Amino acid sequence: SDESDESEPPVSLLVADDHLKLRVVDCETLTCVGVKCAPAYGDDPVAFLVPFGENRTDELFAYACARDVAGIGRLPIDGDPNKSMGVVAHPGPVLALAVSEVVDLDTDDDDADDASRPVTTRVFTLGGGGVGDGDGDDRGSVVSVWRVDVAAARKLGDEDAILSATATKRTAAMTKAQSKISARRVAGLLEGGAFGALAEEAKDAFAFAQLRAQGEDATRDRLVDVRRGTVPLADVADVMRFLGFYLTEREVNDLAVELTYEAELAGNPKPQSVDFDRFLALYVNRRPPRDVGMEDVRRAFEVILDGEGDAVSRTSLLEMLKTSGEAMSDEELSVIAKALGGEGASVEDLFPEEVTAETFAEDVLGFLPAEVR
Structure with missing residues (x-):
């Protein structure tokens, strides 16, 4: 039925x-x-x-x-x-x-x-x-x-206050409080804990996102409140990128799907913003457990090469960037080239004729020589 x-x-x-x-x-x-x-x-x-x-x-x-x-x-x-x-x-x-x-x-x-x-x-x-x-x-x-x-x-x-309450006395406010406590425990998984340097950096990024949402060029007083304030859902991915977690467009979409799904289960409307505790829980749960290393680059090149040699041609690599996965446009590649090589640099300047995992890691990703060995 x-x-x-x-x-x-x-x-x-x-x-x-x-x-x-x-x-x-x-x-x-x-x-x-x-x-x-x-x-x-x-x-x-x-x-x-x-x-x-x-x-x-x-x-x-x-x-x-x-x-x-x-x-x-x-x-x-x-x-x-x-x-x-x-x-x-x-x-x-x-x-x-x-x-x-x-x-x-x-x-x-x-x-x-x-x-x-x-x-x-x-x-x-x-x-x-x-x-x-x-x-x-x-x-x-x-x-x-x-x-x-x-x-x-x-x-x-469960916290003691929740444990001591009977099932009939567990109010919605208590349940919400337990959810906030749980989110803060997740934040405790950050390096330095929930009050460490990375958590403080996250607060700064969250506050800046609040300023941007109210207008960077505004002359009126703007309200910044990390503890009780929110940031628009559309800005969450940018705050995570500020903290060094560069989401793909699919991961950005997955974020919105997760928040919408949770709201539907709770019988609430689709959220338009998130508070700091929820943001930090999303960030900790989704960020990779470690940074990309040389072994990750080598494995990626093994997939690209498919057992055929040790290097891929510049032409083939650029074609893959434009057509595979989340394809990049010529304009996006030009912006990346200028960011990495300076004004006037082109995509062709970033890669030699033959690109290996080692040259890609050192020349494009900026790995130190000691990290490449």
């Missing part, structure tokens, strides 16, 4: 990538509607993730990283590091993960039937690295069984 359709939350698919992110994909439209920081332990990406719970609006999930960590967390995923926990589950890589409801046989009443016995949630992990023959990842594989305290897991990330 139409009523049941309205009460049913949308079905989403969680996709983990090697950039330590979890992407939320709407199964009906196959659209990415969210990018969040995954539970992170060093540079170990999530390899397995299994949702579980009594209902679809208050679910938990079990996960395992590629190396040796397994844990549980709360849905929906928003990047809050306090909403998940993990332990070293095996001495070697985790090879498989499963979740099951198990009848608890450890009761004092031996005569009780299975229907009256309590049911507990167990997480099963298969991991290697134990004692055994062979030298593969599955050497000495062991199955470990973990008992989950579901009641405690559902409180992961």
Whole structure:
């Protein structure tokens, strides 16, 4: 019925990538509607993730990283590091993960039937690295069984004020406050934390965006309030670029889709602006975990060359820039050439006749010679 359709939350698919992110994909439209920081332990990406719970609006999930960590967390995923926990589950890589409801046989009443016995949630992990023959990842594989305290897991990330309130007394204001607290925890993942140098730089960029939105040449008084103010949604990508995260046009569109999707789920109109806490959470959740390095450049050139030699011709490279991916126009390439080579520089001046990964990194991206080696 139409009523049941309205009460049913949308079905989403969680996709983990090697950039330590979890992407939320709407199964009906196959659209990415969210990018969040995954539970992170060093540079170990999530390899397995299994949702579980009594209902679809208050679910938990079990996960395992590629190396040796397994844990549980709360849905929906928003990047809050306090909403998940993990332990070293095996001495070697985790090879498989499963979740099951198990009848608890450890009761004092031996005569009780299975229907009256309590049911507990167990997480099963298969991991290697134990004692055994062979030298593969599955050497000495062991199955470990973990008992989950579901009641405690559902409180992961909640503040004391929220925990002490009963379900009927959790007001909308409390829920909004919890959301703000969660966003600030995400900001704590920045270098230096939520009050470090990068966070302060983000405040300056946010304040400048507020000034721009009110008119850079205005003579009237302009209001700048990072704590309570907002910036237009159209300016969010520029503020992120100011902080060194250069989004593609597709990523800019994904930002708008995510905010619109969240508003629709909450029954709110499409947002036209974002406050600082929400902006910082979007930035932390979407920025890459590390800067582009020489190995990334080499891998990109391996894809371009497809096994044919060590260099690509200048003509072929320029043609790719104009036709592949988010294609660039001649005008855009000219602007880039002037920015990198000075007034009067052309695109041809940026590249030699034959371009290698090393020359591209050093001459165009500005890598230091020591970084190229």
